[in-house]
Amino acid sequence: MKTLKSTIKSFGSLLLLLVVTSCSKEEATAETELEMVSVKAKKETLESQLKKVEKATMRFHSFEQAKKAGYADPYAFNPSIYVPNMGFHYINVGLIDGEFDMEKPEILLYVPNEQGQLKLVGVEYAVPKAISPTPREGFMGDTDHWDDNPNVAGGSWTLHAWVIEENPNGVFAEFNPNVPVSDPSDK
CATH class of the missing domain: 1.10.287 (Helix Hairpins)
Structure with missing residues (x-):
């Protein structure tokens, strides 16, 4: 027992x-x-986030790919003027939803070469003020700066990211002195 x-x-x-x-x-x-x-x-650092953007937009070095993705919709708002130190803006209106998705910028920035071929130089994010009265949280840290832009989607917060063409004023500066002041194909 x-x-x-x-x-x-x-x-x-x-x-x-x-x-x-x-x-x-x-x-x-x-x-x-x-x-x-x-x-x-x-x-994950700011640098790794910017690398993600660069990788996600790599296919848009081909303007044909950008057109297929909706950035050159002839019925969409695409400014026809060349903006000094920015270039041409091609907007994918289908992405303007009030959200910040670093891998899906609403706007692609292109500069033509002397032969008129477009070269991707940067991206821009846009959040309509009607959806968000204050800017969205963007990239990590506090170096990104959203601008109040009345010309995009009836008034938007916009954020440039110069992930292709280096900007001596900073990756998030609104204007890039390395981008020509005037359209190079007009010469």
Whole structure:
């Protein structure tokens, strides 16, 4: 009888040990997963966000691809004038939804070369003020600056990101002195 009680006690102790151990493993796994998410979040930097934008817009170096994606819709609002130190603006009106998606800029900025071929130089984000009376949270940090632009979608917050053509005034500056003041194809 004592042996049976001893065996039951031992079995109970073993069972308790297994339950405690498995709980500890689950808690440790949850902690590890949280730490991994935290490390991943810390790894994302402004530089990595800008690289994402550059990668997402790489296909738009071909203006034909931009047209296919809706940036050159002849019925959409696309300014026909060349803006000094910015270039031509091609807007995808289907993306103007009031949200900031860094990998889907609402506007692509192009500068023609002397032969008239368009070269992608940057991107611009637009959030209509009718949807958002204040600018959206954009890129991480506080270096991005949204401008109050009355010319886009009846008044919008706009944010330039010079991810293609380097801008000595900063990646988020409104104007880029490296972009010609006048249309190079007009010469």
